[in-house]
Amino acid sequence: MKIIEVENLRKQYPKHLAVDDVSFEVAEGEIFGILGPNGAGKTTTVECVAGVRAHDGGTVRVAGLDPRTQRDELRHVLGMQLQSAALPEKIKVWEALDLYASFYPDPADWRTLLARVGLDAKRDTAFKNLSGGQRQRLSVALALVGQPRVAVLDELTTGLDPQARRDTWELIQQVRESGVTIVLVTHFMEEAERLCDRIALIDAGKVVAIDTPAGLIARVGGEQRVRFRPSAPVDDSLLLALPEVREVTRSGEQMVVSGSGNLAPAVTLALAHHQIVPGDLRIEQATLDDAFLALTGRKLS
Amino acid sequence: MKLLFVEAKLHLREWPFLMFTVGLPLLLLIVLGTSIPDFTKVGENGERFVDTQLPSMMTLLSLLTLACSVLPAVMATYRDQGVLRRMSTTPVHPGRLLGVQLLINLVVAVVTVVLLIVAGSLFFGSSAPRQWAWFGLVFLLGTAALMAMGLVIAAVAPNGKVAPGIGSAVMFPLLFLAGMWVPRDVMPDALRVISDYSVAGPFAQALKDTWQGHAPQLIHLVVVAAGLALFGGLAVRLFRWE
Numbered sequence: 001m002k003i004i005e006v007e008n009l010r011k012q013y014p015k016h017l018a019v020d021d022v023s024f025e026v027a028e029g030e031i032f033g034i035l036g037p038n039g040a041g042k043t044t045t046v047e048c049v050a051g052v053r054a055h056d057g058g059t060v061r062v063a064g065l066d067p068r069t070q071r072d073e074l075r076h077v078l079g080m081q082l083q084s085a086a087l088p089e090k091i092k093v094w095e096a097l098d099l100y101a102s103f104y105p106d107p108a109d110w111r112t113l114l115a116r117v118g119l120d121a122k123r124d125t126a127f128k129n130l131s132g133g134q135r136q137r138l139s140v141a142l143a144l145v146g147q148p149r150v151a152v153l154d155e156l157t158t159g160l161d162p163q164a165r166r167d168t169w170e171l172i173q174q175v176r177e178s179g180v181t182i183v184l185v186t187h188f189m190e191e192a193e194r195l196c197d198r199i200a201l202i203d204a205g206k207v208v209a210i211d212t213p214a215g216l217i218a219r220v221g222g223e224q225r226v227r228f229r230p231s232a233p234v235d236d237s238l239l240l241a242l243p244e245v246r247e248v249t250r251s252g253e254q255m256v257v258s259g260s261g262n263l264a265p266a267v268t269l270a271l272a273h274h275q276i277v278p279g280d281l282r283i284e285q286a287t288l289d290d291a292f293l294a295l296t297g298r299k300l301s
Numbered sequence: 302m303k304l305l306f307v308e309a310k311l312h313l314r315e316w317p318f319l320m321f322t323v324g325l326p327l328l329l330l331i332v333l334g335t336s337i338p339d340f341t342k343v344g345e346n347g348e349r350f351v352d353t354q355l356p357s358m359m360t361l362l363s364l365l366t367l368a369c370s371v372l373p374a375v376m377a378t379y380r381d382q383g384v385l386r387r388m389s390t391t392p393v394h395p396g397r398l399l400g401v402q403l404l405i406n407l408v409v410a411v412v413t414v415v416l417l418i419v420a421g422s423l424f425f426g427s428s429a430p431r432q433w434a435w436f437g438l439v440f441l442l443g444t445a446a447l448m449a450m451g452l453v454i455a456a457v458a459p460n461g462k463v464a465p466g467i468g469s470a471v472m473f474p475l476l477f478l479a480g481m482w483v484p485r486d487v488m489p490d491a492l493r494v495i496s497d498y499s500v501a502g503p504f505a506q507a508l509k510d511t512w513q514g515h516a517p518q519l520i521h522l523v524v525v526a527a528g529l530a531l532f533g534g535l536a537v538r539l540f541r542w543e
Binding site for chain 2: 050052072075076079080082086087088089090091095098099100102103104142143146
Protein backbone atom coordinates (compact mmCIF):
# COMPACT_ATOMS: atom_id res chain seq x y z
CA MET A 1 0.00 0.00 0.00
CA LYS A 2 1.26 3.48 -0.86
CA ILE A 3 1.22 5.72 2.17
CA ILE A 4 2.66 8.75 0.40
CA GLU A 5 1.80 9.74 -3.15
CA VAL A 6 3.33 12.82 -4.73
CA GLU A 7 2.48 13.75 -8.28
CA ASN A 8 3.99 16.61 -10.29
CA LEU A 9 4.71 18.64 -7.16
CA ARG A 10 5.64 22.24 -7.86
CA LYS A 11 6.60 25.07 -5.51
CA GLN A 12 7.50 28.55 -6.64
CA TYR A 13 9.13 30.99 -4.23
CA PRO A 14 9.06 34.70 -4.99
CA LYS A 15 12.57 34.59 -6.40
CA HIS A 16 13.12 31.06 -7.60
CA LEU A 17 11.45 27.82 -8.51
CA ALA A 18 12.32 25.49 -5.61
CA VAL A 19 10.50 22.41 -6.84
CA ASP A 20 9.78 22.05 -10.53
CA ASP A 21 8.30 18.63 -11.05
CA VAL A 22 8.63 15.95 -8.40
CA SER A 23 6.70 12.69 -8.30
CA PHE A 24 7.23 9.64 -6.12
CA GLU A 25 5.43 7.08 -4.05
CA VAL A 26 6.40 5.63 -0.71
CA ALA A 27 5.19 2.23 0.45
CA GLU A 28 4.18 1.65 4.05
CA GLY A 29 7.10 0.50 6.20
CA GLU A 30 9.74 1.73 3.78
CA ILE A 31 12.75 3.94 4.45
CA PHE A 32 12.57 6.27 1.50
CA GLY A 33 15.50 8.54 0.85
CA ILE A 34 15.47 11.91 -0.83
CA LEU A 35 19.01 12.55 -1.93
CA GLY A 36 20.44 15.53 -3.74
CA PRO A 37 22.87 18.40 -3.47
CA ASN A 38 22.14 21.47 -1.32
CA GLY A 39 19.47 23.63 -2.88
CA ALA A 40 17.99 20.82 -4.97
CA GLY A 41 14.54 21.27 -3.41
CA LYS A 42 14.64 18.35 -0.99
CA THR A 43 13.51 20.24 2.08
CA THR A 44 10.80 22.14 0.24
CA THR A 45 9.50 18.84 -1.11
CA VAL A 46 9.13 17.23 2.30
CA GLU A 47 7.75 20.43 3.81
CA CYS A 48 4.98 20.32 1.22
CA VAL A 49 4.40 16.65 2.04
CA ALA A 50 4.20 17.49 5.76
CA GLY A 51 1.85 20.42 5.20
CA VAL A 52 4.29 22.93 6.67
CA ARG A 53 4.36 24.69 3.31
CA ALA A 54 1.58 24.90 0.74
CA HIS A 55 2.50 23.66 -2.73
CA ASP A 56 1.40 25.54 -5.87
CA GLY A 57 0.98 22.64 -8.24
CA GLY A 58 0.51 18.89 -8.36
CA THR A 59 -1.10 16.62 -5.82
CA VAL A 60 0.15 15.25 -2.53
CA ARG A 61 -1.54 12.56 -0.46
CA VAL A 62 -0.32 11.19 2.85
CA ALA A 63 -2.40 8.27 4.07
CA GLY A 64 -5.08 9.63 1.74
CA LEU A 65 -4.97 13.10 3.29
CA ASP A 66 -4.34 16.33 1.42
CA PRO A 67 -1.72 18.32 3.37
CA ARG A 68 -3.19 21.61 2.16
CA THR A 69 -6.76 21.10 3.29
CA GLN A 70 -6.44 18.43 5.97
CA ARG A 71 -3.50 19.76 7.93
CA ASP A 72 -4.98 18.95 11.31
CA GLU A 73 -5.67 15.30 10.47
CA LEU A 74 -2.24 15.04 8.84
CA ARG A 75 -0.54 16.17 12.07
CA HIS A 76 -1.81 12.99 13.70
CA VAL A 77 -0.36 10.57 11.15
CA LEU A 78 2.85 12.38 10.26
CA GLY A 79 5.66 13.35 12.63
CA MET A 80 8.34 15.67 11.44
CA GLN A 81 11.85 16.51 12.46
CA LEU A 82 12.77 19.86 10.96
CA GLN A 83 16.20 20.85 9.76
CA SER A 84 16.58 23.98 11.84
CA ALA A 85 14.04 23.86 14.60
CA ALA A 86 14.83 23.94 18.24
CA LEU A 87 13.34 24.01 21.70
CA PRO A 88 13.51 26.65 24.41
CA GLU A 89 17.05 26.68 25.83
CA LYS A 90 16.14 25.86 29.39
CA ILE A 91 13.55 23.17 28.80
CA LYS A 92 14.63 19.80 30.19
CA VAL A 93 14.61 16.68 28.05
CA TRP A 94 11.78 15.01 29.96
CA GLU A 95 9.73 18.22 29.99
CA ALA A 96 9.97 18.55 26.23
CA LEU A 97 8.84 14.97 25.66
CA ASP A 98 6.10 15.20 28.26
CA LEU A 99 4.89 18.47 26.70
CA TYR A 100 4.91 17.21 23.13
CA ALA A 101 3.19 14.01 24.21
CA SER A 102 0.38 16.16 25.61
CA PHE A 103 -0.23 17.59 22.10
CA TYR A 104 -1.50 14.23 20.84
CA PRO A 105 -4.64 12.30 21.80
CA ASP A 106 -2.88 8.92 21.94
CA PRO A 107 0.82 9.52 22.49
CA ALA A 108 3.60 6.99 22.93
CA ASP A 109 4.89 6.50 26.46
CA TRP A 110 7.66 9.09 26.49
CA ARG A 111 9.64 7.25 29.15
CA THR A 112 10.01 4.25 26.84
CA LEU A 113 10.84 6.56 23.98
CA LEU A 114 13.49 8.29 26.04
CA ALA A 115 15.20 4.96 26.68
CA ARG A 116 14.89 3.98 23.02
CA VAL A 117 16.75 7.06 21.81
CA GLY A 118 19.35 6.54 24.53
CA LEU A 119 18.71 9.74 26.44
CA ASP A 120 17.72 8.16 29.76
CA ALA A 121 20.76 9.62 31.48
CA LYS A 122 20.00 13.09 30.05
CA ARG A 123 16.44 13.17 31.37
CA ASP A 124 16.97 16.31 33.47
CA THR A 125 19.44 18.06 31.17
CA ALA A 126 18.45 21.39 29.65
CA PHE A 127 18.15 21.50 25.86
CA LYS A 128 20.99 24.01 25.51
CA ASN A 129 23.39 21.65 27.30
CA LEU A 130 22.79 18.72 24.94
CA SER A 131 25.37 17.81 22.31
CA GLY A 132 24.44 17.91 18.63
CA GLY A 133 23.85 14.17 18.52
CA GLN A 134 21.73 14.24 21.66
CA ARG A 135 19.61 17.06 20.26
CA GLN A 136 19.04 15.08 17.09
CA ARG A 137 18.01 12.03 19.07
CA LEU A 138 15.61 14.13 21.12
CA SER A 139 14.31 15.56 17.88
CA VAL A 140 13.64 12.06 16.55
CA ALA A 141 11.88 11.18 19.81
CA LEU A 142 9.67 14.27 19.50
CA ALA A 143 8.81 13.35 15.92
CA LEU A 144 7.72 9.90 17.14
CA VAL A 145 5.92 10.81 20.36
CA GLY A 146 2.56 11.18 18.61
CA GLN A 147 2.81 7.59 17.32
CA PRO A 148 2.84 8.69 13.68
CA ARG A 149 2.60 6.29 10.74
CA VAL A 150 5.09 8.41 8.82
CA ALA A 151 8.17 10.16 10.18
CA VAL A 152 9.95 12.76 8.07
CA LEU A 153 13.56 13.28 9.08
CA ASP A 154 15.34 16.20 7.44
CA GLU A 155 19.17 16.30 7.38
CA LEU A 156 19.22 14.38 10.60
CA THR A 157 22.93 13.67 10.78
CA THR A 158 24.34 16.87 9.30
CA GLY A 159 26.96 18.28 11.63
CA LEU A 160 27.28 15.13 13.73
CA ASP A 161 30.55 13.37 14.40
CA PRO A 162 30.94 9.88 12.87
CA GLN A 163 30.06 8.05 16.09
CA ALA A 164 26.92 10.10 16.70
CA ARG A 165 25.98 9.58 13.06
CA ARG A 166 26.26 5.81 13.35
CA ASP A 167 24.21 5.85 16.56
CA THR A 168 21.52 7.86 14.80
CA TRP A 169 21.49 5.45 11.87
CA GLU A 170 20.96 2.57 14.25
CA LEU A 171 18.10 4.46 15.84
CA ILE A 172 16.44 5.00 12.46
CA GLN A 173 16.67 1.30 11.69
CA GLN A 174 15.04 0.51 15.02
CA VAL A 175 12.26 2.95 14.29
CA ARG A 176 11.57 1.29 10.97
CA GLU A 177 11.40 -2.10 12.65
CA SER A 178 8.56 -0.73 14.76
CA GLY A 179 6.58 -0.26 11.55
CA VAL A 180 6.92 3.47 10.97
CA THR A 181 7.44 4.62 7.40
CA ILE A 182 10.42 6.94 7.18
CA VAL A 183 11.20 9.66 4.69
CA LEU A 184 14.85 10.57 5.05
CA VAL A 185 16.21 13.75 3.51
CA THR A 186 19.96 13.77 3.14
CA HIS A 187 22.87 14.87 1.05
CA PHE A 188 25.12 12.11 2.41
CA MET A 189 25.34 9.32 -0.09
CA GLU A 190 26.76 6.93 2.49
CA GLU A 191 23.76 7.50 4.70
CA ALA A 192 21.31 6.97 1.87
CA GLU A 193 23.12 3.86 0.64
CA ARG A 194 23.19 2.34 4.07
CA LEU A 195 19.67 3.08 5.31
CA CYS A 196 17.29 3.51 2.43
CA ASP A 197 15.21 0.88 0.70
CA ARG A 198 14.66 3.22 -2.20
CA ILE A 199 16.04 6.61 -3.10
CA ALA A 200 14.79 9.51 -5.17
CA LEU A 201 17.71 11.44 -6.62
CA ILE A 202 16.70 15.07 -6.88
CA ASP A 203 18.50 17.81 -8.75
CA ALA A 204 17.33 21.35 -9.52
CA GLY A 205 13.75 20.66 -8.42
CA LYS A 206 13.34 17.53 -10.50
CA VAL A 207 13.53 13.81 -9.86
CA VAL A 208 16.48 12.40 -11.76
CA ALA A 209 15.90 8.77 -10.84
CA ILE A 210 14.11 6.59 -8.30
CA ASP A 211 15.49 3.17 -7.48
CA THR A 212 17.10 1.03 -4.81
CA PRO A 213 20.67 2.10 -3.96
CA ALA A 214 22.02 -0.97 -5.77
CA GLY A 215 19.74 -0.28 -8.73
CA LEU A 216 20.98 3.30 -9.04
CA ILE A 217 24.59 2.18 -8.90
CA ALA A 218 23.94 -0.52 -11.49
CA ARG A 219 22.71 2.20 -13.87
CA VAL A 220 26.20 3.61 -14.17
CA GLY A 221 27.31 0.32 -15.65
CA GLY A 222 28.32 -1.55 -12.55
CA GLU A 223 32.00 -1.20 -13.34
CA GLN A 224 34.08 -2.64 -10.51
CA ARG A 225 37.79 -2.88 -9.83
CA VAL A 226 39.70 -5.43 -7.81
CA ARG A 227 43.21 -4.59 -6.63
CA PHE A 228 45.60 -7.07 -5.05
CA ARG A 229 49.21 -8.14 -4.73
CA PRO A 230 49.54 -11.74 -5.97
CA SER A 231 51.64 -14.15 -3.86
CA ALA A 232 53.13 -15.62 -7.07
CA PRO A 233 53.37 -14.30 -10.65
CA VAL A 234 50.03 -14.41 -12.52
CA ASP A 235 49.56 -14.49 -16.25
CA ASP A 236 47.05 -11.90 -17.52
CA SER A 237 45.37 -14.47 -19.74
CA LEU A 238 44.42 -16.52 -16.70
CA LEU A 239 42.15 -13.72 -15.55
CA LEU A 240 41.12 -12.39 -18.96
CA ALA A 241 39.63 -15.82 -19.63
CA LEU A 242 36.97 -15.11 -17.02
CA PRO A 243 33.73 -13.71 -18.48
CA GLU A 244 33.49 -11.09 -15.68
CA VAL A 245 36.90 -9.58 -16.45
CA ARG A 246 37.28 -6.84 -19.03
CA GLU A 247 40.76 -5.54 -18.45
CA VAL A 248 43.89 -6.35 -16.46
CA THR A 249 46.53 -3.73 -15.72
CA ARG A 250 49.54 -3.68 -13.44
CA SER A 251 51.17 -1.00 -11.39
CA GLY A 252 54.34 -2.29 -9.82
CA GLU A 253 53.57 -5.49 -7.95
CA GLN A 254 49.91 -4.63 -7.82
CA MET A 255 47.35 -6.01 -10.25
CA VAL A 256 44.19 -4.08 -11.11
CA VAL A 257 41.37 -6.12 -12.61
CA SER A 258 38.36 -4.27 -14.01
CA GLY A 259 35.05 -5.82 -14.91
CA SER A 260 31.47 -6.33 -13.82
CA GLY A 261 29.08 -8.85 -12.26
CA ASN A 262 30.53 -11.09 -9.57
CA LEU A 263 34.00 -9.88 -10.35
CA ALA A 264 35.66 -10.28 -6.95
CA PRO A 265 34.55 -13.86 -6.23
CA ALA A 266 35.39 -14.94 -9.78
CA VAL A 267 38.89 -13.51 -9.57
CA THR A 268 39.69 -14.89 -6.11
CA LEU A 269 38.34 -18.31 -7.10
CA ALA A 270 40.50 -18.41 -10.20
CA LEU A 271 43.54 -17.40 -8.18
CA ALA A 272 42.82 -19.99 -5.51
CA HIS A 273 42.73 -22.62 -8.24
CA HIS A 274 46.39 -21.88 -8.90
CA GLN A 275 47.31 -21.65 -5.21
CA ILE A 276 47.81 -17.91 -5.48
CA VAL A 277 46.82 -15.72 -2.56
CA PRO A 278 45.65 -12.16 -3.36
CA GLY A 279 47.33 -9.96 -0.74
CA ASP A 280 45.98 -6.49 0.21
CA LEU A 281 42.79 -7.33 -1.66
CA ARG A 282 40.62 -4.30 -2.27
CA ILE A 283 37.33 -4.05 -4.12
CA GLU A 284 36.28 -0.72 -5.59
CA GLN A 285 32.69 -0.26 -6.61
CA ALA A 286 30.79 2.58 -8.13
CA THR A 287 28.97 4.65 -5.49
CA LEU A 288 25.81 6.73 -5.43
CA ASP A 289 28.10 9.68 -6.01
CA ASP A 290 29.17 8.12 -9.30
CA ALA A 291 25.55 7.37 -10.14
CA PHE A 292 24.58 10.97 -9.48
CA LEU A 293 27.48 12.22 -11.56
CA ALA A 294 26.52 9.93 -14.43
CA LEU A 295 22.85 10.89 -14.27
CA THR A 296 23.20 14.66 -13.92
CA GLY A 297 26.71 15.45 -15.04
CA ARG A 298 27.35 17.08 -11.66
CA LYS A 299 28.92 15.92 -8.45
CA LEU A 300 26.65 15.33 -5.47
CA SER A 301 28.72 17.09 -2.85
CA MET B 302 -2.70 23.17 30.27
CA LYS B 303 0.64 21.42 30.32
CA LEU B 304 1.95 24.05 27.94
CA LEU B 305 1.03 26.76 30.46
CA PHE B 306 2.70 24.82 33.24
CA VAL B 307 5.93 24.22 31.30
CA GLU B 308 6.13 27.80 30.00
CA ALA B 309 5.54 29.11 33.53
CA LYS B 310 8.43 26.97 34.76
CA LEU B 311 10.64 28.26 31.96
CA HIS B 312 9.66 31.81 32.88
CA LEU B 313 10.66 31.22 36.48
CA ARG B 314 14.01 29.82 35.32
CA GLU B 315 14.69 33.18 33.69
CA TRP B 316 14.87 34.72 37.12
CA PRO B 317 16.39 38.06 35.99
CA PHE B 318 13.05 38.71 34.28
CA LEU B 319 11.26 38.60 37.62
CA MET B 320 13.91 40.75 39.27
CA PHE B 321 13.12 43.55 36.85
CA THR B 322 9.38 43.06 36.52
CA VAL B 323 8.45 42.33 40.14
CA GLY B 324 11.49 42.98 42.32
CA LEU B 325 12.66 46.34 40.99
CA PRO B 326 9.30 48.22 41.12
CA LEU B 327 8.61 46.86 44.58
CA LEU B 328 12.07 47.75 45.83
CA LEU B 329 11.89 51.25 44.34
CA LEU B 330 8.53 51.88 46.00
CA ILE B 331 9.83 50.87 49.41
CA VAL B 332 13.29 52.46 49.15
CA LEU B 333 12.18 55.76 47.58
CA GLY B 334 9.16 55.98 49.86
CA THR B 335 11.17 55.48 53.03
CA SER B 336 14.29 57.46 52.06
CA ILE B 337 12.90 60.61 50.40
CA PRO B 338 11.08 62.67 53.06
CA ASP B 339 9.11 64.72 50.49
CA PHE B 340 7.45 61.56 49.17
CA THR B 341 5.62 61.04 52.46
CA LYS B 342 4.54 64.68 52.97
CA VAL B 343 0.91 65.59 52.27
CA GLY B 344 0.85 67.71 49.11
CA GLU B 345 -1.58 70.37 47.82
CA ASN B 346 -4.02 67.77 46.55
CA GLY B 347 -4.31 66.31 50.04
CA GLU B 348 -2.35 63.13 49.47
CA ARG B 349 1.21 61.91 49.62
CA PHE B 350 3.45 61.01 46.66
CA VAL B 351 3.69 57.40 47.90
CA ASP B 352 -0.10 57.01 47.93
CA THR B 353 -0.95 56.94 44.22
CA GLN B 354 1.69 58.65 42.04
CA LEU B 355 4.60 56.41 43.03
CA PRO B 356 2.74 53.07 42.96
CA SER B 357 1.05 53.84 39.65
CA MET B 358 4.44 54.71 38.14
CA MET B 359 5.89 51.48 39.53
CA THR B 360 2.98 49.57 38.02
CA LEU B 361 3.78 51.15 34.68
CA LEU B 362 7.48 50.36 35.06
CA SER B 363 6.64 46.69 35.60
CA LEU B 364 4.14 46.56 32.72
CA LEU B 365 6.42 48.34 30.28
CA THR B 366 9.32 46.04 31.18
CA LEU B 367 7.08 43.04 30.54
CA ALA B 368 5.63 44.39 27.31
CA CYS B 369 8.74 45.99 25.82
CA SER B 370 11.47 43.58 26.95
CA VAL B 371 10.28 40.25 28.31
CA LEU B 372 7.49 39.42 25.87
CA PRO B 373 9.35 40.52 22.70
CA ALA B 374 12.55 38.77 23.83
CA VAL B 375 10.75 35.48 24.48
CA MET B 376 8.60 35.52 21.35
CA ALA B 377 11.36 36.70 18.99
CA THR B 378 13.71 34.06 20.42
CA TYR B 379 11.09 31.36 20.00
CA ARG B 380 10.57 32.41 16.40
CA ASP B 381 14.28 32.85 15.74
CA GLN B 382 15.31 29.46 17.12
CA GLY B 383 12.49 27.63 15.38
CA VAL B 384 10.51 26.79 18.51
CA LEU B 385 7.30 28.08 16.89
CA ARG B 386 8.11 26.30 13.66
CA ARG B 387 8.75 23.06 15.50
CA MET B 388 5.41 23.36 17.23
CA SER B 389 3.60 24.01 13.96
CA THR B 390 4.32 20.39 12.95
CA THR B 391 2.22 19.13 15.86
CA PRO B 392 -1.57 19.22 16.22
CA VAL B 393 -1.22 22.24 18.53
CA HIS B 394 -0.91 25.57 16.74
CA PRO B 395 1.95 27.83 17.96
CA GLY B 396 -0.71 30.50 18.57
CA ARG B 397 -1.44 28.59 21.75
CA LEU B 398 2.10 29.29 22.89
CA LEU B 399 1.57 32.99 22.29
CA GLY B 400 -1.65 32.92 24.30
CA VAL B 401 0.13 31.16 27.15
CA GLN B 402 2.92 33.75 27.12
CA LEU B 403 0.41 36.60 27.30
CA LEU B 404 -1.33 34.91 30.20
CA ILE B 405 1.96 34.42 32.08
CA ASN B 406 2.86 38.08 31.60
CA LEU B 407 -0.57 39.12 32.81
CA VAL B 408 -0.18 36.97 35.92
CA VAL B 409 3.23 38.50 36.66
CA ALA B 410 1.72 41.98 36.24
CA VAL B 411 -1.20 41.21 38.57
CA VAL B 412 1.16 39.78 41.18
CA THR B 413 3.30 42.91 40.98
CA VAL B 414 0.31 45.23 41.46
CA VAL B 415 -0.99 43.22 44.38
CA LEU B 416 2.47 43.30 46.00
CA LEU B 417 2.73 47.05 45.40
CA ILE B 418 -0.65 47.58 47.10
CA VAL B 419 0.29 45.35 50.03
CA ALA B 420 3.70 47.03 50.42
CA GLY B 421 2.12 50.49 50.23
CA SER B 422 -0.29 49.59 52.97
CA LEU B 423 2.35 47.94 55.17
CA PHE B 424 5.07 50.57 54.85
CA PHE B 425 3.13 53.77 54.38
CA GLY B 426 -0.44 52.96 55.38
CA SER B 427 -1.64 53.86 51.88
CA SER B 428 -5.03 52.57 50.87
CA ALA B 429 -5.76 50.15 48.06
CA PRO B 430 -7.31 51.57 44.86
CA ARG B 431 -10.64 53.00 45.98
CA GLN B 432 -12.40 52.53 42.65
CA TRP B 433 -11.25 48.92 42.43
CA ALA B 434 -13.64 47.87 39.65
CA TRP B 435 -12.61 50.80 37.46
CA PHE B 436 -9.02 50.21 38.48
CA GLY B 437 -9.21 46.60 37.35
CA LEU B 438 -10.77 47.55 34.04
CA VAL B 439 -8.17 50.26 33.36
CA PHE B 440 -5.41 47.85 34.35
CA LEU B 441 -6.61 45.13 31.98
CA LEU B 442 -7.22 47.51 29.08
CA GLY B 443 -3.84 49.21 29.45
CA THR B 444 -2.01 45.90 29.89
CA ALA B 445 -3.63 44.57 26.73
CA ALA B 446 -2.61 47.69 24.78
CA LEU B 447 1.01 47.49 25.97
CA MET B 448 1.22 43.73 25.29
CA ALA B 449 -0.07 44.31 21.77
CA MET B 450 2.67 46.90 21.36
CA GLY B 451 5.17 44.33 22.67
CA LEU B 452 4.03 41.87 20.00
CA VAL B 453 4.64 44.50 17.31
CA ILE B 454 8.18 44.85 18.68
CA ALA B 455 8.55 41.06 18.60
CA ALA B 456 7.29 41.06 15.02
CA VAL B 457 9.71 43.68 13.71
CA ALA B 458 12.73 42.50 15.72
CA PRO B 459 15.02 40.35 13.57
CA ASN B 460 15.90 38.12 16.52
CA GLY B 461 15.60 37.61 20.25
CA LYS B 462 18.77 39.52 21.06
CA VAL B 463 17.76 42.72 19.28
CA ALA B 464 14.20 42.70 20.58
CA PRO B 465 14.93 43.99 24.12
CA GLY B 466 17.09 46.74 22.60
CA ILE B 467 14.22 47.98 20.47
CA GLY B 468 12.02 47.54 23.52
CA SER B 469 14.22 49.81 25.63
CA ALA B 470 14.19 52.48 22.92
CA VAL B 471 10.40 52.42 23.15
CA MET B 472 10.13 51.95 26.89
CA PHE B 473 12.12 54.91 28.24
CA PRO B 474 10.35 57.63 26.25
CA LEU B 475 7.04 56.08 27.25
CA LEU B 476 8.03 55.98 30.91
CA PHE B 477 9.01 59.63 30.65
CA LEU B 478 5.72 60.57 28.99
CA ALA B 479 3.81 58.59 31.60
CA GLY B 480 5.34 60.85 34.26
CA MET B 481 8.06 58.69 35.71
CA TRP B 482 10.48 61.58 36.18
CA VAL B 483 8.24 64.62 35.72
CA PRO B 484 4.73 63.92 37.04
CA ARG B 485 1.99 64.75 34.54
CA ASP B 486 0.51 67.40 36.89
CA VAL B 487 3.63 69.55 36.57
CA MET B 488 4.46 68.83 32.92
CA PRO B 489 4.57 71.83 30.58
CA ASP B 490 1.33 71.98 28.57
CA ALA B 491 2.92 71.00 25.25
CA LEU B 492 4.54 67.95 26.81
CA ARG B 493 1.32 66.94 28.51
CA VAL B 494 -0.52 67.05 25.19
CA ILE B 495 2.03 64.60 23.74
CA SER B 496 1.72 62.53 26.88
CA ASP B 497 -2.08 62.49 26.47
CA TYR B 498 -1.72 60.60 23.20
CA SER B 499 1.13 58.29 24.16
CA VAL B 500 -1.12 55.46 25.43
CA ALA B 501 1.22 55.11 28.43
CA GLY B 502 0.33 58.66 29.54
CA PRO B 503 -3.46 58.30 29.66
CA PHE B 504 -3.05 54.79 31.03
CA ALA B 505 -0.93 56.11 33.91
CA GLN B 506 -3.40 58.94 34.54
CA ALA B 507 -6.38 56.59 34.55
CA LEU B 508 -4.59 54.22 36.94
CA LYS B 509 -3.85 57.10 39.28
CA ASP B 510 -7.38 58.51 39.05
CA THR B 511 -8.97 55.19 39.93
CA TRP B 512 -6.39 54.62 42.67
CA GLN B 513 -7.44 57.96 44.18
CA GLY B 514 -11.11 56.98 43.96
CA HIS B 515 -12.25 58.84 40.85
CA ALA B 516 -13.77 57.37 37.75
CA PRO B 517 -11.31 57.43 34.85
CA GLN B 518 -11.74 60.12 32.20
CA LEU B 519 -13.43 58.82 29.10
CA ILE B 520 -10.82 60.37 26.79
CA HIS B 521 -8.06 58.44 28.54
CA LEU B 522 -9.91 55.15 28.11
CA VAL B 523 -10.56 55.96 24.46
CA VAL B 524 -6.88 56.66 23.72
CA VAL B 525 -5.77 53.45 25.44
CA ALA B 526 -8.45 51.44 23.61
CA ALA B 527 -7.38 53.03 20.32
CA GLY B 528 -3.80 52.01 21.13
CA LEU B 529 -4.96 48.46 21.71
CA ALA B 530 -6.82 48.42 18.39
CA LEU B 531 -3.89 49.93 16.50
CA PHE B 532 -1.14 47.73 17.94
CA GLY B 533 -3.38 44.67 18.01
CA GLY B 534 -4.11 45.11 14.31
CA LEU B 535 -0.45 45.70 13.50
CA ALA B 536 0.63 42.69 15.52
CA VAL B 537 -1.82 40.43 13.69
CA ARG B 538 -0.58 41.75 10.35
CA LEU B 539 3.13 41.71 11.09
CA PHE B 540 3.69 38.75 13.38
CA ARG B 541 5.51 35.88 11.70
CA TRP B 542 5.65 32.34 13.03
CA GLU B 543 8.95 31.57 11.34
